Amino acid sequence: MADWLELLAITSAAGQVSISTLKSQLRRTSDDRTSAKELDADADDSGEPEVTDRAADDLEERVVDELSLRVQTVGSAYPFELVVNGKLGESQILRRKPTWNEAQTGELFYTFCLLDSCMREDLVKVPKAEQDFVQRIGNIFQICSCIAVGGYTEAQVVSFGFPRATGDGFLPALQAAWLRYGSYTVRQDIPHGFDAKLKDGGVDIIAWRPFDDGHAATFLMFVQVASGLDWKDKPVANDVKAIKQWFVDGVFEHFMPAICIPFPLWFDLDEPPKDASGKKLPFKDGILRRFAVRESAFGVIFDRGRIAQSSARVLGAPGGPRAGVDGVDRIGEVAAWVDEVMASLAEKRAAA
Template sequence: MEDPDPEGNAEVDGDPEILEGNFDDLLERVTDEIRWREQVLGDLYPFELRMSGRGWNLRRRTEAVDSQIRTARNTYIACLLMSAARHGRIPGIPSELVSIKAVADAFQAAVYLVAPAFLGGGSFWMGFPRPEGDGYMDALRRLVDAVGVGIVSSTPPTSQKKNKDGGVDVVSWRRFPDGRSNLMMSYGQVATGKDWREKSVANKFVSHFQRWFSVPPATHYVPAMYIPHVMHEDIEGTPSSSFAEISHDDAMTLEASLGVVVDRIRLASLVPVALQLREGRDASLMKHIRALARWKASVAQKLGVAA
């Protein structure tokens, strides 16, 4: 719904009498959606809606003093740009900035940054390529060390020599004060393309992830799908069912097929909690925040808008 240019105005070309019905419907839908986002995210939402006559424009809010709010807004805008790039909505940007790999790498960093807030514990970057540059077996050993539960098999599947991450991009967990195993675990897929509905972390989980353990960290887990889009962006109302009814039902369908979907609305809402959990405990935190900020600033500069 937001234009990548936050200073852009909503304009309609053509005969006003012909377009009046469609324009009014579109205006109502857009304003309702933006107001809903403002209500959900509050100060974390980076834009403010301004009405002017029969049009509207969406402007960047003034820079927040609070660093957590700033980071949440920057994360939202970065995800907005990633979504626009993957939908082909920002032409004229150097391909190295908005290539599939560039967008995927930037979003992976955003998800890793926020993932601890999902269960209120730790997170692990499993998706290939990893910042550590290690192979799959070594990454699994690091995961076991980080979680404190599980044993990696000494004899991995011989047919999976090219397995790089087992289809798991991000792992998050929450331990309990008693220190026992039986902890909460989540395995997530990170997807930036338009086909995210067709993917699931469960697709290869047993065959390409669990098989590499003699004792897996957990048998039961919360599957998650992380996307820079808004999960209901392609939902349309019908004469018999409202947009709200269909989007609610679609969310239930997504939970059944993909697990918990963390879109950019939810991702931004988790940023303050993630920063509190990571503070003083993650030396790489600022590195990933800066990397995400650099990518966002580079794209914004090419678009000619404020970063």
């Protein structure tokens, strides 16, 4: 619901949407009085109109809490602001910021992730004639993820995911990455048992923070970039163990796994969240628990807000974008995709 309101705000001609739009939407879709029960499993749905009204008020309150959390945690990289409309008393408005598509603030990356999520969740219907938008998401999100990893780690970042901008196959790409790293030797041939047409081996980004001496024993991160809803099936740690077989004369032992996703990590959190005994928890406690639980499988997690914030650190660095981060020179591709999608949505709105 929060994503839906953000989508309305960012695509509307006025650049804003009233949170009370949720109530209107709920009433239009709840003639049979079932929506209230679906929204709150403990609701006493007696079929009276006021039940739906209570559900609508509850939904609005929870969505405002969610939007307020995004304002707080994403900070200056959040492309919206939540304001009170004085003309309507205490009614709240979600308003698009003038800088909503600026890369240096990180807002462009949040906007891309929002549009990606809306397509994945069918909040934005993409007709067959425009499937190119969806097909390009993986490459665009790879750019966003590389920049975010670089901003968070202050590391050298190699874009390793397939298809690569360089057009290299797996073996030459792996050799190039470790030549750039400066230590360890990659085999000259494909190890027995591996597919000769291996694409990226489940690893999309390799990042490390070098010391001045250029030697090994550094911070080393391997990242899976997952732009779709199947991200839970993509922890990267086991894929890295397989890649170790491509080295000779010694290889790294320790590394940090990570994953990049375009959704808020808690987007599928049950409401209200519950502990192991079934006791209800405050929603924020459920979010805290979700991060702690997911860490065990994925390591460092870059979700939508973290990607937006971390990207801004690279692009807003003193002296301009920091060198050594693959993808920094391809920000224009992110902006172009967002502009094209926004133009298509505006065209459809005008025709409706």
